[in-house]
Amino acid sequence: MAFTENQFPPEINQGSGGGPMFNTEIATTTSGYETRNKKWSQARHKYNVSMGVRGAVDFEELKNFYMAMNGRANGFRFKDWGDYKSGSVLDSVTNLDQVIGTGDGVNKVFQVVKTYTDGLAYTRTIKKLVTGTLIVAVDGVATAAYTVDITTGIITFTTAPLDTLVVTAGYEFDVPCRFDTDSMQTIYSNFLIFDTELSAIEIRE
Numbered sequence: 001m002a003f004t005e006n007q008f009p010p011e012i013n014q015g016s017g018g019g020p021m022f023n024t025e026i027a028t029t030t031s032g033y034e035t036r037n038k039k040w041s042q043a044r045h046k047y048n049v050s051m052g053v054r055g056a057v058d059f060e061e062l063k064n065f066y067m068a069m070n071g072r073a074n075g076f077r078f079k080d081w082g083d084y085k086s087g088s089v090l091d092s093v094t095n096l097d098q099v100i101g102t103g104d105g106v107n108k109v110f111q112v113v114k115t116y117t118d119g120l121a122y123t124r125t126i127k128k129l130v131t132g133t134l135i136v137a138v139d140g141v142a143t144a145a146y147t148v149d150i151t152t153g154i155i156t157f158t159t160a161p162l163d164t165l166v167v168t169a170g171y172e173f174d175v176p177c178r179f180d181t182d183s184m185q186t187i188y189s190n191f192l193i194f195d196t197e198l199s200a201i202e203i204r205e
Contacts, residue, residue: 003075005128005151006068007174008049008203009061010079015054018047018202019082042125045080045175045205062201063184071182077128077174078203084130086114086170093170095137100169103138103161110167112153126173127153133172139165180204 020043028034053059069076082089086097101110112126112134129150136143138161145158153173161167185199 001070001073003176004069005077006065007077007079008177009058009065010081012052012058012062013047013049013079014081015052016047016049017051018045019080020045043122045177046180047078047080047177047203048200049203050199050201059186066179066184066201069179071184072179075176075178078177080175084174085172093133093135093172095135095142095170096140096168097170098168099166100155101161101167103163103165103167105163106160108157108160110155110157112155112169112171112173114173125153126171127151128174128176129153130172130174133170135170137168140168175205177203177205 022043023039025037025039026034027037049062053062065076085091085093087093098112098114100113101107112129113123114126115121115123129148131150134148134150134155136146136155143157146155147158148155155169180202183199184201
């Protein structure tokens, strides 16, 4: 159907659970060795948002959002409170947080990314930037000579950064998601005091 750019209610997802998933195919040989094949180029995130429903107000907000999205039909933004900044969630965003490319004097277009490093490295494509949070530097010097599409994470400079100059950025971002179920099952005992049992409501990147 469509991607709406609406954000899932952040006060509900503060209590949700979930995180990244990879898809790795593992084959074991007759000698006992194994080979591993990474089938997805990018991780996908999955969350259970029913865990964040703490009362009737939260429930009604969740159901309203679920109905508006038509279940699995439409996508939306989701704020992952454990990973929503270019750096640590405990730190302020700076324009030196992430290297997003190196100038060559010709290319004006750069994709925002986030790299996770611990011996090995994984680079994540960031598309859903939060309005007003992006700050950029070229060779460590802040610049505003660019435009950005916050729905794709693509930055376009007015003038191409010069050869060998490192382009860095800081930002906040959302995860593009959809509901992973077309059925929202609820058992009501006493709704006025929210004696209510809600089935797992999972969403998937």
